[in-house]
Amino acid sequence: MQPGDVRDLVNVFDGYTDKPTAGQAWDEMIAPDGSVRVPARAVHEAVSGMSVDDLRSRSDSLAATFLDRGVTFDLAGEERPFPIDVVPRVLAAHEWATVEAGVRQRVRVLERFLADVYGPMRAVADGVVPRHVITSSSHFHREAAGIDPANGVRVHVSGIDLVRDAAGRFCVLEDNVRVPSGVSYVLENRRAMTQALPDLFASMRVRPVSDYPERLLAALQMAAPAGVDDPTVVVLTPGVYNSAYFEHALLARSMGVELVEGRDLVCSGNRVRMLTTEGERRVDVVYRRVDDDFLDPVQFRSDSMLGCAGLLNAARAGSVTIANAVGNGVADDKLVYTYMPDLTRYYLGEDPVLANVDTWRCEEPDHLAEVLDRLDELVVKPVDGSGGKGIVIGPQASAPQLDALRERLRADPRGWIAQPVVALSTVPTLVGEELAPRHVDLRPFAVHDGEDVWVLPGGLTRVALQESTLVVNSSQGGGSKDTWVLSDRAERDTTELGRVGGTTELEIVRSSPPDAGPAGEGSNRQQEQQQQQRRAAGTPSSGRPSC
């Protein structure tokens, strides 16, 4: 950078509050009066001290790191690095405490609900949820009834999508308890960010995320069928062409377990085995990343090549655990979602820590009427969708689109819900040559091992890179940010980052310096050089020896 370069003098935050999105949504760094929010101060200070070029070069190095490590997604047949923004999102310890408590509560309710749905159906008998809401869910699988998971866990891994409304409150937007993905980006983002902003990172107490694989493996091992000691866990992937294959491989690798495809598994006599060079080996826990429909051609889609025939019966016989359990989709159905506050009170006797976003159930005639009337100001979602598929955002839709939507709502009211447009909170994001507010959501990941629900401190922050866009999915131009949860403890939490030994305190280990070879000694060098100089002086043509 040349002195006097005018860009040096421009603060990257200049003009930030004049952006169109600013003021309408909760900005997590800059308050409406222009002051900087407390948790984000250190980041704000560090980023303000950088020039745009500096930020840009750090951002490029992040992209290069991702490309090197293969953290990519396919865009029209080309491998692109998954976009990660250089400005981290910071959550204070007390903000995180709410999120953590809310997610843990949510997972406990979802577990109780699933156990009830595939068991006694008490919530239906007691009139909390209408029976038809459950039975009409496309992810309610009668095949899963009667499968009792070994340690009672069905939601081994969950991703609860949260948004922050204009008042800064976290609300639940949807639950993901089938095969939630994205945790690999949390791990990779952190790795890359510590390299890109080392000094900033080191100056703050950010809670580590690196022990996720260890927690996951422990939970999966605890879910093994009774009586199995030293259980064999595998990760079941649809294969290398799946868009989340990177994540499957990363999890298998970092847990030290086999990554299997359907064709690597055989099932006979209600036992699942994998084909290895040492013959068939028993499998006790299948952490599957294959959708229910493809999991077992005997029970579900008979044309599936991705699953293992007989797997479900083996699970029913109790000789293998499927994680997450089959049929979980009924709990993250968006119509069931609307009953979650009631279910929380019903099962736990507690009020929900995290509120739902207001939702209209289109299957109820008065709700439907209101939705049809206000369609241009609501967000309408299919109940069984994920990944942002099928969502219509009223204010941004054209008249013909809305007309078509009206028809579909009337034809299949059970299939849709409607929500008001939530002004997702914003975080400064590097766009072109400046920082601008961009909308974000948050997907914290929770691991349930049967005794405790552990929430990964941070989770995946997805950011909509297009101005004013509210859809953050990566397939629709979204990126991600590293999420930094600050710790308010000065002391180490012993459960995080396990240590070796830790028995001897402050003992000084002092080793002798490494051995030095002959090249380190200069005794002969002098003589050799002298000889050379003398020769050089005598015969001017001989120059330096080439080397």
Next chain:
Amino acid sequence: MLSRIAESLFWIGRYVERADDTARIVDAQVQRILEDPWLDEAEACGSLMAVMGTPADRVAGPLNRRVLLDTLAYDPVAPSSIAGSLAAARENARRAREVVSSEMWEVLNTTYYAIPTRVRAASAHRFAGWVRERAAVVTGIADSTMSRDAGYQFLVLGRSLERADMTARLLATTVLEAGPTWQTILHSCGAYEAFLRTYRGGRSGGRSDTQAAEFLLLDRLFPRSVVNALATAERCLEDLDPDAGRVGYADDARRTLAWTRSQLEFRSPAELLEDLPVEMERVQQAVSRVSDAVSRRYFPMGAGVEWVPEAM
């Protein structure tokens, strides 16, 4: 082959391995310092420098990552730093150019010349990655272009001894309060995934820290474990002198190596892990003794002959 050449090859092996291992260790520890919010930076840097044999007492001013990197990575002359080791390896290759293949020489030479640019341009993490890569190229070229004659054995002997020494140093750090976690240590040996596969996640039965130490110390199959490195060094010595006779071993180097390895292999792991720093110090001293014994036997030119003109 000339003793001088053999000596150069031996030291190329040692220095390249030293650069490789130091890069791994420093990279992992710096990453740890960044990621662990509760770690005291000065203490973490100081303990690592002590273990690497470059105590921090000589450093003026506060200890931090910068000082650690300057001492262990970027110092262009110290034989314990990455840059210094690479320079020394290249210097040794220069003395043995007639036997070192030109491909090998070129790798060492271009690496040496690229150091200043790499130090300036890249982050520590990228620098460490580059060093690992260059070391792998040297190993690969040696593997594919050198005849399996005495010269090759000396190269591998040097590499294996250095590896045993470095892994032992690393294991000695495990008892330190600000020392690396077992994950850090495994990462720095490139052993993390191999370990996870061997122990299936490190949780099943037994404490993961003990298992990690056991793996890096005693595993027979993992090429960076102390026992594996010592055994490789033993095999090199055997190839160099296949005719050991019928009784015992006259060769000091072989005796020391085998004795050290047996001490590790045939004592109970629990006993070893109880006082790891002391045991590891023993391994380092043994490696030094072996190195000396090899020098005495195969590179005897060290004791320079001095001509004293006779008084008339």
